[in-house]
Amino acid sequence: MADWLQPLRKRHLIQDATPLPETPQAIGAAYVGIDPTADSLHIGHLVPLQLLYHLAQLGIQPIVLVGGATARIGDPSGKKSERPLLPAEVVEANAQALAAQLQKLLPFPFTLVDNFSWLGSFALLDFLRDVGKHVTVSYLLAKETIQSRLESGISFTEFSYPLLQAYDFYALFRRYGCRLQIGGADQWGNITTGIALIRKLTGEEVYGMTCPLLTKADGTKFGKTEGGENIWLSSERTSPYRFYQFWLNQSDADIPKLLYVFSWKSEVEIEELLQKHEEAPEKRLAQRVLAYEMTARIHGEETARSVQVVSEVVFGTGDFAQLEALPEALFQQILREMPLYKVPSREVPLLEGLVQSGFFRSKSEGRQLIQQGGLAINRQRVPGGEVPLSTFSPVRGRFWLVQRGKKHLAWVEAPEG
RNA sequence: GGGGAGUUGCCGGAGCGGUCAAACGGGCCUGACUGUAAAUCAGGUGGCACUUGCCUACGGAGGUUCGAAUCCUCCACUCCCCA
Numbered sequence: 001m002a003d004w005l006q007p008l009r010k011r012h013l014i015q016d017a018t019p020l021p022e023t024p025q026a027i028g029a030a031y032v033g034i035d036p037t038a039d040s041l042h043i044g045h046l047v048p049l050q051l052l053y054h055l056a057q058l059g060i061q062p063i064v065l066v067g068g069a070t071a072r073i074g075d076p077s078g079k080k081s082e083r084p085l086l087p088a089e090v091v092e093a094n095a096q097a098l099a100a101q102l103q104k105l106l107p108f109p110f111t112l113v114d115n116f117s118w119l120g121s122f123a124l125l126d127f128l129r130d131v132g133k134h135v136t137v138s139y140l141l142a143k144e145t146i147q148s149r150l151e152s153g154i155s156f157t158e159f160s161y162p163l164l165q166a167y168d169f170y171a172l173f174r175r176y177g178c179r180l181q182i183g184g185a186d187q188w189g190n191i192t193t194g195i196a197l198i199r200k201l202t203g204e205e206v207y208g209m210t211c212p213l214l215t216k217a218d219g220t221k222f223g224k225t226e227g228g229e230n231i232w233l234s235s236e237r238t239s240p241y242r243f244y245q246f247w248l249n250q251s252d253a254d255i256p257k258l259l260y261v262f263s264w265k266s267e268v269e270i271e272e273l274l275q276k277h278e279e280a281p282e283k284r285l286a287q288r289v290l291a292y293e294m295t296a297r298i299h300g301e302e303t304a305r306s307v308q309v310v311s312e313v314v315f316g317t318g319d320f321a322q323l324e325a326l327p328e329a330l331f332q333q334i335l336r337e338m339p340l341y342k343v344p345s346r347e348v349p350l351l352e353g354l355v356q357s358g359f360f361r362s363k364s365e366g367r368q369l370i371q372q373g374g375l376a377i378n379r380q381r382v383p384g385g386e387v388p389l390s391t392f393s394p395v396r397g398r399f400w401l402v403q404r405g406k407k408h409l410a411w412v413e414a415p416e417g
Numbered sequence: 418g419g420g421g422a423g424u425u426g427c428c429g430g431a432g433c434g435g436u437c438a439a440a441c442g443g444g445c446c447u448g449a450c451u452g453u454a455a456a457u458c459a460g461g462u463g464g465c466a467c468u469u470g471c472c473u474a475c476g477g478a479g480g481u482u483c484g485a486a487u488c489c490u491c492c493a494c495u496c497c498c499c500a
Contacts, residue, residue, distance in 0.1 A: 245453080248453070249453065250454085251454050251455065252452090252454060253454085253455080280452095281452070282451085282452035282454085283452075284454080287453090314453090315453050316453090317453095362463090362465085363465070364463085364465075365446095365462090367467085368461065369446080369461095371447095371461090372446090372447045372448060372460070372461070373447075373448060374447045374448070375447095404446085404447085405446070405447060405448085406453065407453070408446095
């Protein structure tokens with residue numbers, strides 16, 4: 001095994017790889033493909049991008065492919081059933097959104113391509129003659145992703161997906177001398193199809209590598225909230241506060257792996273950090289550092305600072321008065337981190353006001369929560385539903401921080417008065 | 418085409434004429450303990466009112482009955498077996 005891979009393995013970035021050349025220079029360029037099935041990346045996409053980043057450090061030219069063509073077909077990998085086709089306009093809009101996000105996100109120069117530019121106008125007969133002829137049906141049928149769908153059904157459309165992706169690899173090999181494709185573990189079948197195609201067409205040796213599907217110590221999938229939602233990179237889909245909290249809440253058991261995978265820090269820095277963390281795990285130092293680094297990277301330093309302030313204030317490690325002292329711009333930012341509910345007046349009984357504003361879905365729900373001691377305003381527990389908002393002194397004249405349990409936060413706004 | 422089983426709350430799954438807002442398990446929410454961790458324990462989980470009360474709910478529409486998730490009829494859907 002080529003030893004230039006060792007650091008990457010240490011970072012848990014490699015699950016599987018074809019035999020690789022002795023030096024990274026022999027690879028030339030590497031690509032990762034992302035299908036624009038949504039208008040934002042989520043943190044699962046970051047893993048192969050991290051790998052790409054480290055490969056770039058080794059002198060391999062990084063290429064990111066946005067699958068404007070393949071997203072119109074649908075990748076059967078990892079899916080139990082056929083998926084509805086996305087409208088072409090949606091795919092196009094998504095592709096643009098992803099491209100913009102990638103440009104903002106990646107700290108290194110990379111080549112951005114869209115496979116629509118070569119697949120979009122590929123004539124059917126040409127494709128069947130020049131590409132399809134080189135791959136046998138039995139080869140495709142043997143693929144795990146196809147195999148598992150034979151029972152439940154797979155359309156010809158999805159069946160042909162691996163072939164399209166294989167051609168992408170070939171196209172990039174031709175244009176950029178790209179000899180390596182990376183992807184998530186579920187992409188192995190598609191990647192090897194590309195390798196086989198290139199070998200058939202050119203006799204050249206190319207390579208593939210997959211990243212592990214991250215799991216948490218308890219065996220569940222990493223990258224989803226407890227509710228099962230993805231953690232997205234766009235602030236519209238996942239607020240920066242949520243995003244920060246997601247990292248902060250990772251368990252001790254998972255944090256070393258996460259640092260290795262996601263952090264841009266050097267191995268030495270990570271080891272030092274972990275050592276400090278182990279001396280006093282209750283300080284959650286490693287979680288804090290990672291949460292800050294990730295939030296700053298995705299949402300910017302300023303936002304990262306503001307969500308950090310909120311977190312400290314909310315969880316009691318920071319002084320509540322800090323909110324009063326913040327510059328207006330930062331406070332506005334903080335306001336946007338959580339949902340805002342408007343109450344008609346600061347004198348209506350809390351329970352009623354919070355139901356009207358939509359914070360509680362029903363009076364029963366709110367009453368029960370208050371009875372259990374689960375509602376706090378400005379970090380003070382609410383004793384009963386009859387007291388008005390004005391019992392608590394507002395932040396900046398008209399805002400109150402409402403807290404359901406420990407972690408569910410929102411702002412309530414009442415008219416000045 | 419023939420025969421059988423089923424459709425219950427967020428999910429799984431009991432209930433088979435009143436005592437059923439519906440056992441039990443999971444999930445979820447809240448609390449205690451804590452490190453915004455893990456584990457554990459406790460309470461809650463249709464709506465309104467809030468001391469016993471009312472309303473809406475057990476695939477849909479009708480019916481029988483003082484009374485139905487429970488019985489009957491029709492309709493819709495799902496699954497299994499045989500051809």
